[in-house]
Amino acid sequence: MKIALIGYGKMGKAIDAIATAKGHEVILRIDADSQHLLEKEQLGQADVAIEFTTPETAYHNVLKCFEAKVPVVCGTTGWLEKLPAVKELCSKYQGGFLHATNFSIGVNIFFEVNKKLADLMAAQPQYNVWMEEIHHTQKKDAPSGTAITLAEQLLGAVTRKTNWVNASSEQPETLSIISKRIDPAPGTHTITYTSAIDDITITHTAHSREGFAAGAVTAAEWLTGRQGVFSMRDVLNL
Ligand SMILES: NC(=O)C1=CN([C@@H]2O[C@H](COP(=O)(O)OP(=O)(O)OC[C@H]3O[C@@H](n4cnc5c(N)ncnc54)[C@H](OP(=O)(O)O)[C@@H]3O)[C@@H](O)[C@H]2O)C=CC1
Numbered sequence: 001m002k003i004a005l006i007g008y009g010k011m012g013k014a015i016d017a018i019a020t021a022k023g024h025e026v027i028l029r030i031d032a033d034s035q036h037l038l039e040k041e042q043l044g045q046a047d048v049a050i051e052f053t054t055p056e057t058a059y060h061n062v063l064k065c066f067e068a069k070v071p072v073v074c075g076t077t078g079w080l081e082k083l084p085a086v087k088e089l090c091s092k093y094q095g096g097f098l099h100a101t102n103f104s105i106g107v108n109i110f111f112e113v114n115k116k117l118a119d120l121m122a123a124q125p126q127y128n129v130w131m132e133e134i135h136h137t138q139k140k141d142a143p144s145g146t147a148i149t150l151a152e153q154l155l156g157a158v159t160r161k162t163n164w165v166n167a168s169s170e171q172p173e174t175l176s177i178i179s180k181r182i183d184p185a186p187g188t189h190t191i192t193y194t195s196a197i198d199d200i201t202i203t204h205t206a207h208s209r210e211g212f213a214a215g216a217v218t219a220a221e222w223l224t225g226r227q228g229v230f231s232m233r234d235v236l237n238l
């Protein structure tokens with residue numbers, strides 16, 4: 001498979017190592033200084049693009065892939081407000097688009113555990129619930145995309161919580177998401193349900209970026225040759 005890497009920072013480099021070890025050919029490595037390569041002539045040579053850049057640049061980059069008719073796997077977080085527009089444009093261009101706030105198998109299983117626990121806690125109002133995420137200090141967005149996915153799942157089931165804030169809140173209807181930035185944390189997410197009697201805590205801790213990168217390569221293999229808007233649930237059959 002010929003891969004175009006859009007974004008060649010921490011994730012781009014981790015994906016390069018895994019894709020190359022699996023026998024794929026990385027034909028483009030694009031960073032902020034080589035955006036002129038984001039054109040049909042170059043991008044169009046790839047079977048698939050993998051985009052991990054910044055909240056400010058992801059939308060433009062994904063559109064460039066649609067224009068070049070290259071399916072794109074996107075892991076960039078912090079640009080949720082533009083996702084609905086991208087999904088519509090994907091249909092217009094008859095493109096392929098797969099976005100995930102977290103590509104690791106472990107976190108995608110954790111998402112399913114979160115939904116199940118939230119379903120059970122929906123009928124137990126004696127429990128309050130809050131969330132914490134810890135990442136490295138270079139992270140640009142807060143809360144993390146993964147934390148927002150977890151929060152949306154939780155609010156969908158635990159209806160006594162109606163909104164989330166990226167702070168500590170005393171409002172009973174507000175889900176607090178506390179963000180901490182501590183090096184070198186690749187990504188830790190914890191959800192705690194607490195009552196006067198006991199606490200239940202679930203945590204996912206990434207030990208490195210390997211799980212995110214391996215998941216992105218698996219998603220790219222899966223997306224190649226497909227049209228439509230997909231998620232990791234499609235890839236992992238969850
Ligand atoms: N979904 C998931 O599983 C995961 C998602 N992420 C997300 O992925 C994103 C990237 O993370 P990470 O690799 O750690 O970040 P880095 O800051 O290490 O890398 C970002 C890269 O994007 C490049 N870049 C900036 N602007 C452009 C542009 N206009 N076109 C092309 N490339 C550009 C930068 O280039 P330069 O170096 O020249 O500035 C750099 O190479 C973040 O949003 C992060 O939250 C991270 C891990 C897992």
Ligand SMILES: O=C(O)C1=N[C@H](C(=O)O)C[C@H](O)C1
Pocket residue numbers: 077101102135139140143144145146147186187188212
């Ligand atoms: O920026 C990161 O590093 C990470 N970002 C993603 C997020 O925002 O959830 C995924 C992972 O936690 C690492």
